[in-house]
Amino acid sequence: MTEGKVIVKNKLxxxxxxxxxxxxxxxxxSSDIFLTQNSMEINCKSIMNVMGMAAxxxxxxxxxxxxxxxxxxxxxxxELFDNKFEED
Amino acid sequence: xNPLTVQNLYDDNRRSLKFENLTGHIxxxxxxxxxxxxxxxxxxxxxxxxxxxxxxxxGNTEIAxxxxxxxxxxxxxxxxxxxxxxxxxxxxxxxxVYKELLDLGEKRAIPIFRTPMNTTxxxxxxxxxxxxxxxxxxxxxxxxxDIYGIGVLLAGxxxxxxxxxxxxxIERGHRLVADDMVIISRRSEDVLIGSGNEVIRHYIEIxxxxxxxxxxxxxxxxxxxxxxIEVEVLLExxxxxxxxxxxxxxxxxxxxxxxxIPQVHLQIYPGKNITVIVETIALNTLLKIFGIHPxxxxxxxxxxxxxxxxxxxxxxxxxxxxxxxxxxx
Numbered sequence: 561m562t563e564g565k566v567i568v569k570n571k572l573x574x575x576x577x578x579x580x581x582x583x584x585x586x587x588x589x590s591s592d593i594f595l596t597q598n599s600m601e602i603n604c605k606s607i608m609n610v611m612g613m614a615a616x617x618x619x620x621x622x623x624x625x626x627x628x629x630x631x632x633x634x635x636x637x638x639e640l641f642d643n644k645f646e647e648d
Numbered sequence: 649x650n651p652l653t654v655q656n657l658y659d660d661n662r663r664s665l666k667f668e669n670l671t672g673h674i675x676x677x678x679x680x681x682x683x684x685x686x687x688x689x690x691x692x693x694x695x696x697x698x699x700x701x702x703x704x705x706x707g708n709t710e711i712a713x714x715x716x717x718x719x720x721x722x723x724x725x726x727x728x729x730x731x732x733x734x735x736x737x738x739x740x741x742x743x744x745v746y747k748e749l750l751d752l753g754e755k756r757a758i759p760i761f762r763t764p765m766n767t768t769x770x771x772x773x774x775x776x777x778x779x780x781x782x783x784x785x786x787x788x789x790x791x792x793x794d795i796y797g798i799g800v801l802l803a804g805x806x807x808x809x810x811x812x813x814x815x816x817x818i819e820r821g822h823r824l825v826a827d828d829m830v831i832i833s834r835r836s837e838d839v840l841i842g843s844g845n846e847v848i849r850h851y852i853e854i855x856x857x858x859x860x861x862x863x864x865x866x867x868x869x870x871x872x873x874x875x876x877i878e879v880e881v882l883l884e885x886x887x888x889x890x891x892x893x894x895x896x897x898x899x900x901x902x903x904x905x906x907x908x909i910p911q912v913h914l915q916i917y918p919g920k921n922i923t924v925i926v927e928t929i930a931l932n933t934l935l936k937i938f939g940i941h942p943x944x945x946x947x948x949x950x951x952x953x954x955x956x957x958x959x960x961x962x963x964x965x966x967x968x969x970x971x972x973x974x975x976x977x
Binding site for chain 1: 851
């Protein structure tokens with residue numbers, strides 16, 4: 561299992577577009593990927609889960625992945641967060 | 649889960665319990681216990697095992713006790729009470745409050761609320777509220793649908809078709825509670841209540857189509873806010889090597905928050921009408937609640953048939969024996 565901690569940096573938080581981007585990226589990997597925020601664990605491959613999390617700007621999120629390509633998956637997702645989902 | 653504070657307690661119940669804030673200030677002190685306490689003994693001087701961290705309720709008895717004291721004794725009793733780090737004090741029956749209590753409460757920053765309800769009624773109502781707030785919670789990946797009054801939780805891997813089955817069920821007149829993400833809380837030991845996340849409540853994602861608003865599309869009768877979960881249906885990919893239940897005598901269970909609920913493994917392959925099977929699972933659960941167990945009933949019938957057959961066989965054997973013994977030839 562690989563873990564990574566990120567902070568939501570874009571101005572609007574995880575709204576529909578970043579959520580879709582996250583899910584599309586996660587879906588490319590075969591590993592099971594979860595996001596945890598405030599003890600709420602959600603499936604990163606489900607758009608409804610990611611939107612339901614309603615992560616506001618500044619919130620801390622832990623990415624956990626387990627599977628063959630877990631390392632690449634976590635790294636790629638961290639990049640998305642760091643690039644502010646290509647926004648701002 | 650965010651901890652419950654006195655502020656939350658006041659805001660959530662101000663209307664329903666007709667709270668009146670007597671000291672005017674409220675704090676963000678955490679409420680750590682789901683129980684309430686009536687501090688009669690603490691007022692009378694026994695504070696050795698005073699559970700001061702609970703919400704303190706002063707009913708008619710406590711107020712009558714304070715009334716019976718002299719002015720000096722009363723002050724000492726109240727001082728003894730507010731010395732502790734109490735979250736808040738609630739006075740029931742719209743009883744009048746001593747100025748000493750208000751002054752000391754204010755000084756020690758203990759909010760004092762008053763309600764016109766009687767103590768029994770009040771304790772029951774606030775008990776329900778606290779039970780709900782302190783109930784253990786988890787979020788589970790799945791879809792919850794009310795089918796003929798039975799709460800069916802559809803589980804299974806991402807993309808196996810939970811949402812599609814849910815949509816089909818809604819189209820047949822059943823009611824959606826939550827899609828994709830179910831918040832489950834345990835109430836009173838063995839009851840699981842599922843509800844949706846407030847952001848995505850009553851929306852469904854259908855792959856290739858996008859997000860659908862069920863309430864607008866199918867109307868108010870197609871949705872529900874919360875539902876007790878009675879059975880889990882685990883959707884699985886078809887695997888010819890896997891053995892699966894043929895009879896239904898042995899029941900599978902799964903545990904959610906330490907509560908056992910029946911679980912049915914359902915294998916999926918093209919051409920199989922999952923919706924009808926899930927509907928049937930709900931009806932079967934309903935029958936079992938009414939004490940009708942088809943697999944056991946079937947087995948009983950089979951056993952009695954076998955018994956009768958055995959008797960009949962014995963009869964034929966006896967006839968043969970008699971025939972041979974009396975050798976008619």
